[in-house]
Amino acid sequence: MGSYLPRSTKVGILGGGQLGKMLAQEASRFDVDLSFLDPSASCPVSKISPSFTCGDFNQYDDVLNFGRPMNVVSVEIEHVNVEALRQLEREGVRVYPQPEVLSLIQDKGLQKQFYRKHGLPTADFDLFDGKSSLRSAIGSNAFDFPFVVKLRKGGYDGRGVFIISRPEQLGQVPDVPVLVESMAAIDKEIAVIVARDRSGNATAYSPVSMEFHPEANLVEDILCPAEIPPTAAESATHIALKAAEHLGVTGLLAVEMFFNKDGSLWINEMAPRPHNSGHLTLNNGAASQFENHLRILCDLPLGSGTWKLHSMMVNLLGEPGHEGLAVYHGLDEILTLPGVHLYLYGKDQTRPHRKMGHINITGDSAESCRQTASAIRKKIKITT
Amino acid sequence: MGSYLPRSTKVGILGGGQLGKMLAQEASRFDVDLSFLDPSASCPVSKISPSFTCGDFNQYDDVLNFGRPMNVVSVEIEHVNVEALRQLEREGVRVYPQPEVLSLIQDKGLQKQFYRKHGLPTADFDLFDGKSSLRSAIGSNAFDFPFVVKLRKGGYDGRGVFIISRPEQLGQVPDVPVLVESMAAIDKEIAVIVARDRSGNATAYSPVSMEFHPEANLVEDILCPAEIPPTAAESATHIALKAAEHLGVTGLLAVEMFFNKDGSLWINEMAPRPHNSGHLTLNNGAASQFENHLRILCDLPLGSGTWKLHSMMVNLLGEPGHEGLAVYHGLDEILTLPGVHLYLYGKDQTRPHRKMGHINITGDSAESCRQTASAIRKKIKITT
Numbered sequence: 089m090g091s092y093l094p095r096s097t098k099v100g101i102l103g104g105g106q107l108g109k110m111l112a113q114e115a116s117r118f119d120v121d122l123s124f125l126d127p128s129a130s131c132p133v134s135k136i137s138p139s140f141t142c143g144d145f146n147q148y149d150d151v152l153n154f155g156r157p158m159n160v161v162s163v164e165i166e167h168v169n170v171e172a173l174r175q176l177e178r179e180g181v182r183v184y185p186q187p188e189v190l191s192l193i194q195d196k197g198l199q200k201q202f203y204r205k206h207g208l209p210t211a212d213f214d215l216f217d218g219k220s221s222l223r224s225a226i227g228s229n230a231f232d233f234p235f236v237v238k239l240r241k242g243g244y245d246g247r248g249v250f251i252i253s254r255p256e257q258l259g260q261v262p263d264v265p266v267l268v269e270s271m272a273a274i275d276k277e278i279a280v281i282v283a284r285d286r287s288g289n290a291t292a293y294s295p296v297s298m299e300f301h302p303e304a305n306l307v308e309d310i311l312c313p314a315e316i317p318p319t320a321a322e323s324a325t326h327i328a329l330k331a332a333e334h335l336g337v338t339g340l341l342a343v344e345m346f347f348n349k350d351g352s353l354w355i356n357e358m359a360p361r362p363h364n365s366g367h368l369t370l371n372n373g374a375a376s377q378f379e380n381h382l383r384i385l386c387d388l389p390l391g392s393g394t395w396k397l398h399s400m401m402v403n404l405l406g407e408p409g410h411e412g413l414a415v416y417h418g419l420d421e422i423l424t425l426p427g428v429h430l431y432l433y434g435k436d437q438t439r440p441h442r443k444m445g446h447i448n449i450t451g452d453s454a455e456s457c458r459q460t461a462s463a464i465r466k467k468i469k470i471t472t
Numbered sequence: 473m474g475s476y477l478p479r480s481t482k483v484g485i486l487g488g489g490q491l492g493k494m495l496a497q498e499a500s501r502f503d504v505d506l507s508f509l510d511p512s513a514s515c516p517v518s519k520i521s522p523s524f525t526c527g528d529f530n531q532y533d534d535v536l537n538f539g540r541p542m543n544v545v546s547v548e549i550e551h552v553n554v555e556a557l558r559q560l561e562r563e564g565v566r567v568y569p570q571p572e573v574l575s576l577i578q579d580k581g582l583q584k585q586f587y588r589k590h591g592l593p594t595a596d597f598d599l600f601d602g603k604s605s606l607r608s609a610i611g612s613n614a615f616d617f618p619f620v621v622k623l624r625k626g627g628y629d630g631r632g633v634f635i636i637s638r639p640e641q642l643g644q645v646p647d648v649p650v651l652v653e654s655m656a657a658i659d660k661e662i663a664v665i666v667a668r669d670r671s672g673n674a675t676a677y678s679p680v681s682m683e684f685h686p687e688a689n690l691v692e693d694i695l696c697p698a699e700i701p702p703t704a705a706e707s708a709t710h711i712a713l714k715a716a717e718h719l720g721v722t723g724l725l726a727v728e729m730f731f732n733k734d735g736s737l738w739i740n741e742m743a744p745r746p747h748n749s750g751h752l753t754l755n756n757g758a759a760s761q762f763e764n765h766l767r768i769l770c771d772l773p774l775g776s777g778t779w780k781l782h783s784m785m786v787n788l789l790g791e792p793g794h795e796g797l798a799v800y801h802g803l804d805e806i807l808t809l810p811g812v813h814l815y816l817y818g819k820d821q822t823r824p825h826r827k828m829g830h831i832n833i834t835g836d837s838a839e840s841c842r843q844t845a846s847a848i849r850k851k852i853k854i855t856t
């Protein structure tokens with residue numbers, strides 16, 4: 089494109105959560121005409137966007153009516169009505185990520201088959217249509233305890249994942265299609281985000297390492313660059329780029345991986361959208377993941393994902409035992425620290441371990457970021 | 473403040489231009505309830521804010537009606553109706569910067585008297601109530617040519633400033649109150665932005681140097697850190713902090729200074745709001761000027777203004793000879809350069825030398841920033 093006419097592309101986003109909110113902030117820098125659809129009238133985007141529609145992105149008609157006036161439709165969540173997106177595509181609306189990518193991602197079983205088909209490393213697995221077939225496989229000692237059972241559909245943030253160490257524990261697993269995975273011997277969990285445009289140009293952000301909240305089963309910290317050997321970082325980047333290419337995705341692809349104790353890398357799962365693990369790209373000197381998502385939707389060239397400052401992200405989670413109007417404690421003590429960038433998502437109500445915001449920390453070293461992060465964790469509490 | 477309740481403070485801003493737009497972007501990170509008043513229904517803020525009121529910030533009633541429901545009222549432009557702000561203060565609305573600060577700033581004559589009174593260095597000057605008194609002073613050779621005549625009120629971006637080398641040139645000067653200044657022998661023009669909170673805590677951003685557009689009489693480039701000797705940078709910071717303290721301003725104060733060939737520093741003028749010279753604080757690792765403005769309004773502690781990355785800002789100005797719907801050329805060629813952060817202001821119409829946006833450049837050295845900046849100037853054109 090030789091010339092750019094702002095607001096000439098009408099972009100519609102399914103989902104109005106924090107990812108949509110951060111996308112809107114970047115869109116305003118590019119003067120993009122951006123609209124959102126979300127079922128919650130008080131979602132984060134509703135507070136900041138003049139073009140918010142309240143509707144259900146899982147309802148065929150809501151998605152169709154929202155998408156028809158748009159030139160491009162995209163998502164900030166993968167659990168959306170794909171049939172409506174297929175219809176919009178037939179009607180000439182560009183849909184990124186493509187509907188076929190979304191339906192593959194919506195089914196963890198199809199994801200695993202995709203990895204196997206393309207020789208992308210992942211934990212060994214089997215698929216089961218329900219509990220009886222699963223029980224009989226276990227009865228015939230098909231796998232060693234402990235192993236992992238994942239619901240093929242609907243799980244997120246660790247929900248729908250069960251670690252089974254004894255047969256009795258199968259009780260917790262609902263009678264739906266599942267996949268069974270062997271346990272990884274994990275050294276670090278990492279993620280690589282790839283941005284891939286309509287022409288197939290792709291760029292990968294530096295791998296980041298993730299540290300998990302002991303109880304919440306949620307990412308608590310993200311560190312960039314990832315604390316893994318350089319050769320592992322190269323392989324991880326290569327794997328993520330290959331996954332995006334085989335998938336043929338237009339848009340972002342966040343690839344979560346296990347860096348195992350034996351030095352091997354396994355893909356855990358993928359998300360075709362901006363990702364929690366990429367928030368620190370807002371402050372570390374790169375073109376942010378949200379900016380590159382937007383550039384792809386508007387047919388602008390991809391920006392550099394190279395980080396310039398060491399960075400760390402700390403999720404701000406609702407305090408256990410508190411449910412109701414959110415109050416933030418201790419902010420004043422940490423806002424004076426250098427390199428601290430606060431992002432509140434605008435969720436009125438807090439709940440135990442709810443993602444209420446995050447803080448990006450930038451510094452000259454991983455160590456200085458870690459020190460600030462531990463100060464933040466000590467001081468900030470989100471209660472009612 | 474020990475605890476922070478988002479949206480508990482209703483903040484109203486007079487002005488909905490690019491400064492307001494960038495303030496809104498930062499406000500969304502803090503989940504602040506922010507409203508704007510601007511006479512133009514298509515101003516930059518109108519496109520991105522769900523709480524925009526179309527009205528004239530120079531009209532007493534418009535400002536009063538807009539400000540009454542607010543807890544705090546502030547500005548992104550100094551040319552506003554101060555009487556209405558005084559009334560709002562009497563009614564218990566907090567107004568930052570304070571009305572008395574705004575009325576002093578609105579009159580360049582009062583500004584100069586303020587500098588003189590407090591021993592703040594500035595060019596020698598005289599005040600005249602109109603043209604006849606000015607002519608007679610010149611007749612009696614009160615000053616040497618060339619000298620500078622400035623309208624006391626209403627000038628901005630170089631408008632209302634006249635350089636007089638020959639008596640005939642007085643023809644251009646309207647018959648209104650003016651000030652006459654001796655010409656500075658300028659080495660560099662610099663600026664220091666101070667953020668000062670309600671308790672009088674103040675922090676200063678590193679001095680930046682400004683390079684001007686040859687014809688437009690507008691800042692074209694801003695470089696941080698400023699290219700002046702460290703001792704001059706220290707003195708400039710000290711002068712800016714003293715000016716803010718003597719003014720007693722709550723909010724931001726941008727202090728523009730001349731660094732003269734003889735090594736002396738003179739204050740040129742001040743603006744009590746976010747300033748063009750502070751845009752690069754959005755990407756250089758500091759807490760941005762917009763963020764600190766907001767923190768002051770919401771009674772949050774000041775954030776660190778320390779830069780972490782060399783940075784440079786290039787203004788994107790409308791091409792001469794073009795007036796109408798703006799089209800941006802060459803963006804695709806520069807968006808791929810590392811460390812390039814685009815800010816389009818969302819002004820539909822371009823005009824010769826109109827500020828349409830800016831690009832923040834971050835890099836490891838001033839030199840790398842300069843190289844990117846010259847590539848940008850070569851490639852980007854804003855036409856119709």
